[in-house]
Amino acid sequence: MTDLPKIVVTGASGRMGQMLCQTISQSNACTLVGAIERAGHDWIGLDIGVAMGGADMGVIVSDDALAAFAQAQAVIDFTVPEATIEFAAIAAQARAVHVIGTTGFTDEQIERLEPASRHSVQVRAGNMSLGVNLLTKLTQMVAKALDEDFDIEVIEAHHHHKVDAPSGTALMLGEAAAAGRGVALSDVRDAGRDGMTGARKRGDIGFAVVRGGDIVGEHDVMFAAAGERIVLRHMATDRVIFARGALKAALWGQSRGPGQYDMFDVLGL
Ligand SMILES: NC(=O)c1ccc[n+]([C@@H]2O[C@H](COP(=O)([O-])OP(=O)(O)OC[C@H]3O[C@@H](n4cnc5c(N)ncnc54)[C@H](O)[C@@H]3O)[C@@H](O)[C@H]2O)c1
Numbered sequence: 001m002t003d004l005p006k007i008v009v010t011g012a013s014g015r016m017g018q019m020l021c022q023t024i025s026q027s028n029a030c031t032l033v034g035a036i037e038r039a040g041h042d043w044i045g046l047d048i049g050v051a052m053g054g055a056d057m058g059v060i061v062s063d064d065a066l067a068a069f070a071q072a073q074a075v076i077d078f079t080v081p082e083a084t085i086e087f088a089a090i091a092a093q094a095r096a097v098h099v100i101g102t103t104g105f106t107d108e109q110i111e112r113l114e115p116a117s118r119h120s121v122q123v124r125a126g127n128m129s130l131g132v133n134l135l136t137k138l139t140q141m142v143a144k145a146l147d148e149d150f151d152i153e154v155i156e157a158h159h160h161h162k163v164d165a166p167s168g169t170a171l172m173l174g175e176a177a178a179a180g181r182g183v184a185l186s187d188v189r190d191a192g193r194d195g196m197t198g199a200r201k202r203g204d205i206g207f208a209v210v211r212g213g214d215i216v217g218e219h220d221v222m223f224a225a226a227g228e229r230i231v232l233r234h235m236a237t238d239r240v241i242f243a244r245g246a247l248k249a250a251l252w253g254q255s256r257g258p259g260q261y262d263m264f265d266v267l268g269l
């Protein structure tokens, strides 16, 4: 038996779930002990490695989150908002670190995560990659340095399966730009332009969304003024960057007390 932190992956059959199971199984810093899917999913009862089309990993896909979390030190969760809210309560019961990659929460759903964090470590970020978290810091710095002569636009592109918009990353970047300007994003957010919108309002932060093909994730923050334009860009070409960040958060969380954290805490940014 190993003393390495034991990790459960929820949404194990998903794009990120599979990437996480592969990344953890190849890591020598932790062990995969559970793979959770929603009740009724085809993969329940199968070995996760075999279900993914590879070798046996010795972990059977289950819909019993409580039993799985109880034997783990961390849960990595890239699913859907309502499932994540349920997993937060179960992770708190099990005193397991809950790493939340899920995006698309409403403000009300985000509030519902808080009670669980009184009993467990929660690390949540709309993007777990080092690159995007650095870009977020840069966005705040640039927004602080420039005045409202520079219109801020966040442009994001993702694969055609993505269900939420703007992306969690775009919202992180928008929040950072707003913070740099000393305003609340909710007061200046301009998303979903269509039809006779009227001219752009000075000080607004705009969002534009592209969905197509297999784009892993691309984000531009544009600062556009008369006569010049600054563009900060991140391009993800492999989901492994999100999985690596999530794994880092799961290990980092082992030595923290209950509370809500983000990737800036994990990465020391
Ligand atoms: N924070 C980040 O770095 C980051 C990176 C990539 C994706 N994401 C987010 O992660 C989420 C998942 O993305 P994806 O591309 O893997 O989606 P996906 O649809 O491929 O996978 C989601 C999985 O969750 C499972 N699921 C749904 N309800 C469940 C439940 N009640 N119990 C257990 N499993 C359940 C689904 O069956 C599916 O397998 C999205 O919100 C996405 O935006 C975040």
Ligand SMILES: O=C(O)C1=N[C@H](C(=O)O)CCC1
Pocket: 103, 126, 127, 158, 159, 162, 166, 167, 168, 169, 170, 216, 217
């Ligand atoms: O593929 C997705 O879905 C992604 N979601 C996150 C977001 O909403 O920003 C991170 C990038 C990939």
